[in-house]
């Protein structure tokens with residue numbers, strides 16, 4: 001898919017979006033953003049800046065307390081219900097801690113991505129229609145671990161488990177993938193492999209992808225667009241190739257140190 | 268720095284507690300007519316009874332097979348029915364997955380009430396409804412199993428990792444799918460262990476209920492005792508011992524494997 005900037009349509013639109021948690025902590029404040037269909041966006045910011053809150057507000061896991069978010073023209077409902085479930089079905093999510101049922105097979109885990117499309121009893125009894133199994137298998141092919149389909153998820157390495165997580169999101173045939181620090185529990189080599197997977201999927205399938213990262217070198221390398229958050233507000237929005245160390249200093253409110261890079265920063 | 272003085276011994280309190288316990292024990296013994304002299308006198312009668320009860324009547328053994336099967340059937344039905352009903356009861360009473368506060372409160376109290384009442388009470392209740400017999404026994408044990416399993420199981424469900432259910436939600440899953448695919452898969456091994464445990468209790472419970480007319484081995488025991496067939500009674504007690512030990516061994520080894 002080739003989306004020329006300017007002609008592309010808005011996939012996600014934040015309008016004055018804010019989240020204040022029940023305990024009074026402000027997670028997000030006055031967010032106005034537009035993310036185009038097919039974009040690959042990386043969100044950076046120091047711990048507690050609101051990266052997770054931003055991502056989770058897009059699929060309603062964390063409801064907004066101010067403003068609104070539209071995904072493909074549909075406002076994200078603030079209440080649980082069928083409408084929210086329908087929207088979530090179109091948005092895949094990848095987590096730092098993978099969130100797999102370790103006791104179950106890789107295939108069963110990937111099939112969870114199809115919950116919204118099968119009757120409850122079939123999904124709960126693990127009696128998935130053949131077409132759904134087929135979809136799950138091709139999702140596994142796309143991340144290159146279809147040979148592990150019948151292995152228990154808990155027996156895989158971290159990188160492989162995260163690929164299962166990505167396959168589960170892919171099985172949804174989503175329009176958007178949200179990845180919350182998907183490589184934070186992986187070693188450097190595996191981190192790059194998983195980021196490459198996400199980028200390739202974004203290119204091949206045109207799925208709008210938003211990734212939270214806390215390593216600046218990863219952000220710079222993979223982020224076509226980088227959004228910087230600080231204390232719940234957008235403080236940077238620009239292209240990954242142009243972002244400067246000074247921008248990072250501004251986003252973090254301090255000089256980025258060793259811990260902010262996956263590898264040692266080039267001297 | 269000077270060493271602190273040891274705290275005062277609470278001698279008075281200790282003596283007081285011993286006195287209260289002693290008084291209560293004596294009072295209770297008097298209440299049920301328990302006395303050492305009577306125990307000694309009855310020992311003579313007891314030894315005669317023991318002599319009459321030996322040797323066990325092995326010829327009676329084949330006639331125990333049917334009643335034993337009936338006892339096991341009652342226990343099995345009670346366990347299966349109870350185990351199925353216990354799942355929703357446990358899930359709704361587990362705080363993090365329960366759909367709302369009201370459901371949680373109601374179900375928790377329901378669970379506690381079930382647990383307060385012993386199996387014998389339920390047997391009497393069902394006997395008035397469907398008459399004395401195996402059916403009343405099975406129904407009583409079903410309720411008893413719901414109480415046992417749901418209490419243990421809901422504690423397991425409360426302790427699960429809620430991140431997984433959230434992932435199911437994020438895929439667009441409903442509440443039922445969240446529970447069935449995100450929550451319960453984490454606790455099926457525990458569930459299986461609780462069901463086995465409940466079956467052990469039910470085998471014993473089913474024998475006791477037999478004594479009050481629910482059929483099975485307990486009922487045979489009661490009829491033989493009433494007919495003074497003490498050698499048969501011994502045979503029954505010995506075989507019950509063997510069967511219960513056997514079932515507990517099997518159940519324990521299965522549970523160990525599940526853990």
Ligand SMILES: Nc1ncnc2c1ncn2[C@@H]1O[C@H](COP(=O)(O)OP(=O)(O)OP(=O)(O)O)[C@@H](O)[C@H]1O
Pocket residue numbers: 021022023025026027045046047048049050051052053054214
């Ligand atoms: N459920 C919650 N209840 C109350 N406060 C919360 C909750 N979740 C997050 N917060 C607070 O909201 C702010 C933003 O949190 P968020 O998790 O979005 O940050 P983050 O950028 O993802 O941080 P990290 O890099 O540590 O994951 C923080 O101050 C955090 O303490």
Ligand SMILES: [Mg+2]
Pocket residue numbers: 051052053180
């Ligand atoms: Mg976070």
